[in-house]
Amino acid sequence: MSSKTADSQWSSVNQFLSENAARFEEQLKALIRIPSVSAQPAHNADTRKAAEFVCNDLNGSGISAKLVETAGHPIVLGRSPRLEGQPTVLVYGHYDVQPAEKSDGWDTEPFEPVEKGGNLYARGATDDKGQFFTHLKAAEAWMKAGGGLPVNVIYVIEGEEEVGGANLEKFFADYASELACDYAVISDTSQWAPGVPAVTYGLRGLCYLEIVVHGPKTDLHSGMFGGAVANPLNALCRIISSLHDASGRVAVEGFYDAVTPLADWERAEFAKLPFVESEFASRLGVSALSGEAGYTTLERKSARPTCDVHGLWGGYSGPGPKTVLPAQAGAKLSFRLVPNQSNKEIANLFRQHVAKVCPVGVTYEIIEHHGAPGVVVQTDTAGMAAARRAVALAFESEPVLVREGGSIPVVGLIKDQLKVDTLLLGWGQNDDNLHGPNEKFSLSDFHKGIRAGARFMAELAE
Amino acid sequence: MSSKTADSQWSSVNQFLSENAARFEEQLKALIRIPSVSAQPAHNADTRKAAEFVCNDLNGSGISAKLVETAGHPIVLGRSPRLEGQPTVLVYGHYDVQPAEKSDGWDTEPFEPVEKGGNLYARGATDDKGQFFTHLKAAEAWMKAGGGLPVNVIYVIEGEEEVGGANLEKFFADYASELACDYAVISDTSQWAPGVPAVTYGLRGLCYLEIVVHGPKTDLHSGMFGGAVANPLNALCRIISSLHDASGRVAVEGFYDAVTPLADWERAEFAKLPFVESEFASRLGVSALSGEAGYTTLERKSARPTCDVHGLWGGYSGPGPKTVLPAQAGAKLSFRLVPNQSNKEIANLFRQHVAKVCPVGVTYEIIEHHGAPGVVVQTDTAGMAAARRAVALAFESEPVLVREGGSIPVVGLIKDQLKVDTLLLGWGQNDDNLHGPNEKFSLSDFHKGIRAGARFMAELAE
Numbered sequence: 001m002s003s004k005t006a007d008s009q010w011s012s013v014n015q016f017l018s019e020n021a022a023r024f025e026e027q028l029k030a031l032i033r034i035p036s037v038s039a040q041p042a043h044n045a046d047t048r049k050a051a052e053f054v055c056n057d058l059n060g061s062g063i064s065a066k067l068v069e070t071a072g073h074p075i076v077l078g079r080s081p082r083l084e085g086q087p088t089v090l091v092y093g094h095y096d097v098q099p100a101e102k103s104d105g106w107d108t109e110p111f112e113p114v115e116k117g118g119n120l121y122a123r124g125a126t127d128d129k130g131q132f133f134t135h136l137k138a139a140e141a142w143m144k145a146g147g148g149l150p151v152n153v154i155y156v157i158e159g160e161e162e163v164g165g166a167n168l169e170k171f172f173a174d175y176a177s178e179l180a181c182d183y184a185v186i187s188d189t190s191q192w193a194p195g196v197p198a199v200t201y202g203l204r205g206l207c208y209l210e211i212v213v214h215g216p217k218t219d220l221h222s223g224m225f226g227g228a229v230a231n232p233l234n235a236l237c238r239i240i241s242s243l244h245d246a247s248g249r250v251a252v253e254g255f256y257d258a259v260t261p262l263a264d265w266e267r268a269e270f271a272k273l274p275f276v277e278s279e280f281a282s283r284l285g286v287s288a289l290s291g292e293a294g295y296t297t298l299e300r301k302s303a304r305p306t307c308d309v310h311g312l313w314g315g316y317s318g319p320g321p322k323t324v325l326p327a328q329a330g331a332k333l334s335f336r337l338v339p340n341q342s343n344k345e346i347a348n349l350f351r352q353h354v355a356k357v358c359p360v361g362v363t364y365e366i367i368e369h370h371g372a373p374g375v376v377v378q379t380d381t382a383g384m385a386a387a388r389r390a391v392a393l394a395f396e397s398e399p400v401l402v403r404e405g406g407s408i409p410v411v412g413l414i415k416d417q418l419k420v421d422t423l424l425l426g427w428g429q430n431d432d433n434l435h436g437p438n439e440k441f442s443l444s445d446f447h448k449g450i451r452a453g454a455r456f457m458a459e460l461a462e
Numbered sequence: 463m464s465s466k467t468a469d470s471q472w473s474s475v476n477q478f479l480s481e482n483a484a485r486f487e488e489q490l491k492a493l494i495r496i497p498s499v500s501a502q503p504a505h506n507a508d509t510r511k512a513a514e515f516v517c518n519d520l521n522g523s524g525i526s527a528k529l530v531e532t533a534g535h536p537i538v539l540g541r542s543p544r545l546e547g548q549p550t551v552l553v554y555g556h557y558d559v560q561p562a563e564k565s566d567g568w569d570t571e572p573f574e575p576v577e578k579g580g581n582l583y584a585r586g587a588t589d590d591k592g593q594f595f596t597h598l599k600a601a602e603a604w605m606k607a608g609g610g611l612p613v614n615v616i617y618v619i620e621g622e623e624e625v626g627g628a629n630l631e632k633f634f635a636d637y638a639s640e641l642a643c644d645y646a647v648i649s650d651t652s653q654w655a656p657g658v659p660a661v662t663y664g665l666r667g668l669c670y671l672e673i674v675v676h677g678p679k680t681d682l683h684s685g686m687f688g689g690a691v692a693n694p695l696n697a698l699c700r701i702i703s704s705l706h707d708a709s710g711r712v713a714v715e716g717f718y719d720a721v722t723p724l725a726d727w728e729r730a731e732f733a734k735l736p737f738v739e740s741e742f743a744s745r746l747g748v749s750a751l752s753g754e755a756g757y758t759t760l761e762r763k764s765a766r767p768t769c770d771v772h773g774l775w776g777g778y779s780g781p782g783p784k785t786v787l788p789a790q791a792g793a794k795l796s797f798r799l800v801p802n803q804s805n806k807e808i809a810n811l812f813r814q815h816v817a818k819v820c821p822v823g824v825t826y827e828i829i830e831h832h833g834a835p836g837v838v839v840q841t842d843t844a845g846m847a848a849a850r851r852a853v854a855l856a857f858e859s860e861p862v863l864v865r866e867g868g869s870i871p872v873v874g875l876i877k878d879q880l881k882v883d884t885l886l887l888g889w890g891q892n893d894d895n896l897h898g899p900n901e902k903f904s905l906s907d908f909h910k911g912i913r914a915g916a917r918f919m920a921e922l923a924e
Contacts (some may be wrong), residue, residue, distance in 0.1 A: 040782070065661050066870075190686070204685060219898035220898055221898065222770045223668070223868025223869050224761065224896075226867060227762035228762055237702035237774075240703070241700045246694065283849055284678040284687070308684045308695075311778040312789075313775065313779035315772045317792070321794060322560060322624075323772060330779070332777070332779070336781075360749075406686050407685055436683065437787060439680060
């Protein structure tokens with residue numbers, strides 16, 4: 001293909017994107033309205049509906065797609081028409097979302113998208129419906145206006161990212177030969193700031209656990225029995241409290257043993273990024289930032305391992321007082337990990353720790369939810385260069401190279417099973433409040449993301 | 463009145479009790495079926511209905527009773543026909559109950575009483591409907607079969623015991639002259655064991671508090687923000703954990719300063735009571751008993767101050783994982799107190815303690831719920847002697863003198879405002895599971911309690 005032909009095709013693709021922008025937004029809203037909460041069995045039918053929506057959208061663009069059934073939620077698998085001699089990209093996304101109830105603090109119904117100030121507010125707007133959908137629209141533009149995709153693209157859009165489903169691993173194993181590719185691309189991260197696009201080269205891993213502490217076999221009256229038996233709520237707090245020392249470091253023995261220290265160049269890059277701690281604290285509404293001593297806030301939240309509790313339950317939390325000494329109490333918690341920590345090993349260290357600190361008179365059980373190792377990908381590849389050029393063109397600014405604090409377990413899985421690096425091209429913003437109330441996504445970034453996704457294919461084509 | 467007349471009247475009362483036993487049980491069940499949960503505004507109408515039930519029952523027996531309105535739930539105030547030259551007793555009880563849902567672990571509906579193995583299972587069966595109702599039935603027997611009560615009795619049955627309502631205090635102040643009496647009687651405690659009745663001479667006090675910890679102004683994603691800010695759930699656990707030291711003592715500075723130590727004779731009495739620690743642990747289903755070092759289990763649960771958490775909340779506790787770093791977290795907790803600890807002073811000490819231990823980066827608020835000082839009453843009075851004789855007759859065994867771990871704030875209030883001691887005549891059993899699921903009350907003890915209540919009046923008559 002001559003450069004002139006390529007320019008003319010790109011021009012057509014670009015025009016198609018502009019002319020169809022409003023329709024793309026309506027399609028995204030329709031997808032968001034499906035409450036595909038993978039964690040909640042009551043939403044299983046909705047979750048499937050979202051998968052079918054994605055599958056139909058791909059097929060409508062001429063990308064051959066189907067649902068692959070799993071033991072849990074189905075996976076959408078699509079493939080562009082084969083182009084010999086061109087590289088292959090695997091686009092991964094997830095159509096499932098975190099739980100959301102208006103009563104969690106939402107200003108509007110979480111599954112009814114609302115436009116305000118150039119943003120779309122809804123659960124899944126940025127994580128990940130709004131982001132992965134950009135690649136579907138980029139594909140549509142090439143198929144309908146550019147004479148087909150300039151490279152081979154495989155689409156894997158799954159429905160268990162938010163519950164760490166084990167089914168994707170089996171899928172990758174079963175379909176390994178069909179999924180052979182040169183790069184994976186995922187849009188499920190953030191830009192550095194408005195106007196400062198980013199390509200992410202590192203992610204933290206995750207070890208998500210739940211602990212349930214059992215005391216007396218039935219709830220007791222604290223007046224009659226308080227002082228006689230260990231209280232599971234008090235015991236749980238003692239266990240949780242023991243997970244950090246006074247300097248904010250995780251106090252689980254061996255926790256830091258495998259940690260790859262931050263390289264000097266990385267700390268220098270972190271220091272150069274535009275970031276004002278006081279403004280950040282003010283935006284979050286906290287009186288002070290806090291965490292592991294010896295690291296900057298950016299380092300702590302992006303590239304250092306941590307431990308956070310996600311939920312506590314037990315006893316009475318209704319209105320008014322109740323003097324119950326409850327039979328059990330529980331907590332959900334996770335460790336964020338960095339290379340080279342193993343989530344399986346960290347779960348073992350946690351078990352050993354609890355065995356040491358659990359007060360007498362209670363028993364406990366530990367449930368392991370999903371996990372993922374931390375990852376850092378190569379920054380000097382042709383794919384990375386193509387991605388940076390595409391982002392620079394679409395967002396009209398050179399992207400910064402960053403590490404992010406979140407976990408995308410599939411990046412590790414792709415590395416393990418398909419032996420390729422993932423290009424993390426995030427279109428979100430740090431205040432998108434994913435997983436919280438009033439999640440949002442910039443509509444302008446939505447369209448830039450589509451354009452960047454489309455351009456990336458052209459940049460990668462040989 | 464001659465001894466012969468008195469004997470004949472007692473014989474009639476006794477016969478009346480036997481003949482009406484089945485009806486009394488049906489009446490108690492009807493009272494229990496009213497879900498008078500004072501803590502829950504949704505049950506306000508039920509709570510009033512229970513008050514009206516009690517008022518109507520007294521009036522039906524010829525005891526002049528009325529509802530006294532308060533800022534909260536009404537108080538039932540009844541008075542027997544005046545008898546000059548006879549002592550006056552104030553019978554206190556409460557018609558409100560703790561919250562209960564079948565899903566809390568009940569085998570049957572909590573507000574539908576079920577008879578099984580000689581026990582009545584229902585919320586309020588023993589705390590306090592089944593217990594205070596014995597005094598109403600004792601009164602009915604005297605009024606209908608014994609020629610009237612042999613002493614003066616005032617009935618104060620309130621509806622805010624389980625929420626520590628402040629309205630009773632105002633009622634005692636407003637009605638002080640009408641409430642003048644020689645003794646108060648409360649049946650809201652337990653026997654020592656089946657076949658071992660007890661008269662309770664000591665109760666622990668209570669300081670009930672709630673703490674809410676605030677972090678970021680909105681829920682955050684723990685991947686993006688974990689490590690940057692203090693997590694309110696972790697901070698709450700740290701605060702709670704700091705309330706005890708490694709030996710099980712409360713670690714709030716000054717907490718033990720005012721404690722009246724256990725007298726040698728009291729420790730000797732505790733040691734004599736039939737109690738096997740291993741059997742007790744086995745009954746509760748705990749692997750080991752636990753608490754403050756240096757005291758026996760009986761001492762710890764009855765006569766030593768403690769701290770227990772009653773509820774924890776915050777973050778996500780639904781099915782599956784959610785990686786939320788929540789905006790806030792809370793706990794309900796209380797300190798059980800002994801003479802001479804002041805509940806107001808302990809609340810202040812708690813505030814000072816939290817100010818010292820609260821991690822940086824979070825703020826908190828402390829809400830004070832109800833409180834009560836611990837009490838010990840005189841054991842060498844005529845009223846106490848009459849009560850012991852009445853209990854011995856009805857339960858066919860000499861009662862033991864004990865201290866109980868629970869709190870009945872009204873005992874302190876009665877001492878303060880009416881200047882009289884309270885006779886704590888409990889008909890319950892230690893495994894009645896009040897405040898928990900499957901609360902029960904022995905129907906045999908219900909009838910013995912009625913008989914003891916009736917006999918007590920005769921024993922007290924001069």
